[in-house]
Amino acid sequence: MNSEKSKTYIMEIFSSLQGEGGSLNGSCFGKRQIFVRFSGCNLSNKIENVSSCFWCDSPSAQIFKNPIVRIEEKPGSGKFKKRNNPIESHDLADIIKSLYTKDVHSISFTGGEPLCQLDFIESFLESFDQYRIEYPLYLETNGTIIPTNTQMQLIAKYFKYCCCDIKDRSSNIANNIEWHKIIDKELKFIEKFTDYNIRTFAKLIVTSKTKIEDIDLISKRLANIEYNGKNDIGLAIQPVFLVDENLKIKYTINTDHLNQIFYRVAEYLSPNNISLSIQAHKYLNLL
Numbered sequence: 001m002n003s004e005k006s007k008t009y010i011m012e013i014f015s016s017l018q019g020e021g022g023s024l025n026g027s028c029f030g031k032r033q034i035f036v037r038f039s040g041c042n043l044s045n046k047i048e049n050v051s052s053c054f055w056c057d058s059p060s061a062q063i064f065k066n067p068i069v070r071i072e073e074k075p076g077s078g079k080f081k082k083r084n085n086p087i088e089s090h091d092l093a094d095i096i097k098s099l100y101t102k103d104v105h106s107i108s109f110t111g112g113e114p115l116c117q118l119d120f121i122e123s124f125l126e127s128f129d130q131y132r133i134e135y136p137l138y139l140e141t142n143g144t145i146i147p148t149n150t151q152m153q154l155i156a157k158y159f160k161y162c163c164c165d166i167k168d169r170s171s172n173i174a175n176n177i178e179w180h181k182i183i184d185k186e187l188k189f190i191e192k193f194t195d196y197n198i199r200t201f202a203k204l205i206v207t208s209k210t211k212i213e214d215i216d217l218i219s220k221r222l223a224n225i226e227y228n229g230k231n232d233i234g235l236a237i238q239p240v241f242l243v244d245e246n247l248k249i250k251y252t253i254n255t256d257h258l259n260q261i262f263y264r265v266a267e268y269l270s271p272n273n274i275s276l277s278i279q280a281h282k283y284l285n286l287l
């Protein structure tokens with residue numbers, strides 16, 4: 001095995017409850033997961049001609065090759081020990097297993113953008129059976145790095161759920177032309193993951209600047225994606241959560257606007273496939 005491929009840069013590994021995703025197929029909202037937060041995001045400053053999402057809640061994970069990984073000492077302790085990156089595949093498996101509790105539902109690969117380290121993920125999955133990790137994998141991704149068909153076969157064997165974070169123009173991530181390219185990639189990503197039978201849903205952060213025309217474009221495309229022969233892809237609508245007071249004043253969405261978004265999405269998707277998502281872990285001060 002190529003030894004570089006078997007090493008990864010991780011920000012942190014911990015046990016917590018999944019706070020996002022609402023009540024959609026594919027969502028693991030409320031389930032205990034072991035979170036593996038990868039280091040680095042391709043949608044962070046000055047990469048791919050975009051600026052970072054202004055509401056990014058893990059800006060430290062935008063950094064590539066972070067030298068230190070934080071590892072929760074005991075599940076639920078909230079206390080972390082540090083060790084140096086990169087870490088080896090088998091070490092990651094051991095750390096995940098050290099955080100097992102009886103209520104674990106799945107292992108979340110999040111970030112940053114986990115698929116920036118697709119080579120590592122591929123090599124990790126190649127050895128997955130020998131690690132005897134008993135839980136399915138959940139991927140939280142920005143959907144802009146699309147694995148090859150060969151990689152997808154391996155991914156689909158172990159990842160059972162996927163949350164694809166899509167962005168409207170109010171994310172300010174890019175100019176109009178670049179934004180169209182990004183959203184197109186994200187929707188193609190969802191198509192590909194559902195083609196491989198991975199239970200995938202889209203999550204959209206909405207703000208006071210979210211445009212109904214973006215909601216139309218996104219919902220129309222989602223309505224045409226099939227899972228198991230049915231138009232059954234969900235959209236989790238997540239009001240932006242901000243800490244900075246100036247940003248809060250500018251971007252917090254009001255109830256009327258949020259309702260209008262729900263009504264509009266329902267022109268395309270069935271009510272079963274529309275859900276509110278909140279960052280419940282933030283309200284409960286969970287990790």
Ligand code: SF4
Nearest residue numbers: 041052053056112142
């Ligand atoms: S894609 Fe995710 S990790 Fe990257 S900047 Fe946006 S919110 Fe942050």
